[in-house]
Amino acid sequence: MSANVTQPTAELLGDQPAAPRTTGLWRDTVANILRQRNAVVGLAIITLLVLAAIFADVIAPIPPNKVLLGTEAGVRKLSPPCVHLLGCPTDRPQHLLGTDTNVRDEWSRVVHGARVSLQVGFVTVGFAIVIGMLIGAVAGYAGGVMDNGLMRLMDVVLAFPSLILAILIVSALGHSLINAQVAIGIVAIPVYARVMRASVLSIKEQDYVTAARALGASPGSILLRRIVPNSLTPLIVQGTLGIGGAVLEVAALSFIGIGAQPPIAEWGSMVGLERGQLFNAPWLIFGPGIALSLTVFGFNLLGDGLRDALDPRLNR
């Protein structure tokens, strides 16, 4: 409404905006995000990664787990990167990032790794957000003993250095990518529970919630239909900020061998398994290493930008 009122004034003053003035929360938000250099760079990196994940089979046609020994002439293990266009002799098979110890195409594994890491980021944080949201909403809305009990439990989880607790959980559950994701998810829950609880506490005193209660709505429906939708924004911001960290920590668990198990093309485990080849075949470390750093970098930049764009206190 207010935007409609201000628009004619701006025109009267001869101030001609390049684009029509945006209206509504979402368009404002998008415009805010696009104004931030960091967020745009982050968004570009993530878009690139998503495209790589979707078109992995086109960009890197060799299956990531295929052992090439005996299928190609002249192929051997740990062969260095070879691109014919860049002067590599044509009698050697072409491999952008060389081959690994098991004679698989490293480039293929790095590209397909994007699928794993993006999945890891979104699913792990999604899991933490859903559980954290439930805990935070119940604690904030119910108050009293329930609130105290749940929040002290969250304090206990926060009392551990996160990776150490995750190591403990995975060691107890068994080594696998899913368990590593569950562990990193569990460790992240308290952050989201606290954010959710804080928004619920402020929203439940709003007039429209009182009105819904006066109309006879049940607590469950108030929580689900009035409170939860209105407290999602801070959770989304926190979630975006958390994706980079989650990718990093799951990769760390895979690196020490308790996350993704071979032959999954996961960047952390690829670095971990080829660690001994650092001085002979450094591309096996730096290929997945750079991909992993870039992914985390992209999510961190996007998260920072999103926070700046959505935080009304920082609105300029």
Add this chain to the structure above:
Amino acid sequence: MTRFIVRRLLLTIPVLFGVIFVVFAAARILPGDPCRAQLGERATDAVCADFNRRNGYDLPIPVQFTTYLGKLAEGDLGASTKTSLPVTQLLVQRLPLTLELTVYALAFALLVGIPLGIISAYKRNSPIDVVTMMVANLGVSIPIFVLGLLLAFVFGLLLRGTPFALPPSGRLTSGVSIRPLVEVWGLQALAGPPRVLLDFTSNIYSLNALITGQWNVLADAFRHMILPAVALGTIPLAIIARITRSSLLDVLGQDYIRTARAKGLPDIKVVTRHGVPNAMLPVVTVIGLQLGGLLAGAVLTETIFNLAGVGLAVYDAITGRDFAVIQGFTVVIAVVYLLVNLAVDVSYARLDPRIRLS
């Protein structure tokens, strides 16, 4: 002040119990039979029945928890499933190195991070600021294990033979050895806790070499710590630089800074006398929080640089499925982390009197 500390101490107790319970629960209540989880393929029904009886796993859970608490109170962390050595003994052997590494990493993070943050804030939006913040963003994005391997590659291989080469693994160059304190001081007959304490200190190589004046060993030990400390310290460095910058920017916008400027104080004094001290509070909190990350990061750093500290012990325990060691070390690390945060909270109250009042 005393009331604040006492209240804060009392609030820590339930969390402490919670932490111990979580570690206990991870071993006993989570799905999966402890015997099969710990012994792996060696576990048969007969072996497991014996194993469970020996470890008291056949008793009710509350009884097991009380026994566990009692043992903890006596400082008994159980024994390694693999080597049968007490976990406490392993801890005394391994902790000094991790402590040394953590101190170096934290020193690196503080000595570089705080000045970077201050310069960034002072020269806001200048090229220095933009580059520093970009590097800080990159610093938190590179996994420790990738950065560590990169450093080892550059300084261990590419620069080999130049004066900039640094050792990429181990604590001392082969051929260099350090004499333990008991030997230097001729106290070999000593036993009991004083002996443990002396051996512990001996194992902090830099400290030992410094006390006993073994200068060539000190230099060698220091050179071996540089790469691991940089790898481990980079994430805290980036976070500290960012926090210092934003906190100092906040402070520099305050009225008393304008007053200081108005009375003609030179810019450098405004920043160092009035700006920086008031901007340090959030930095102290972040340092406390980063210690947890450092302890966890030690697992990765020590693995890469082949340093026999707590982290490498945890890694070996993971690969060897030695659950008792993982559990024992987790409890110790969590308790240390809890106490550090308590200390941070208390120092916070000392630094800012407003906190005591609320």
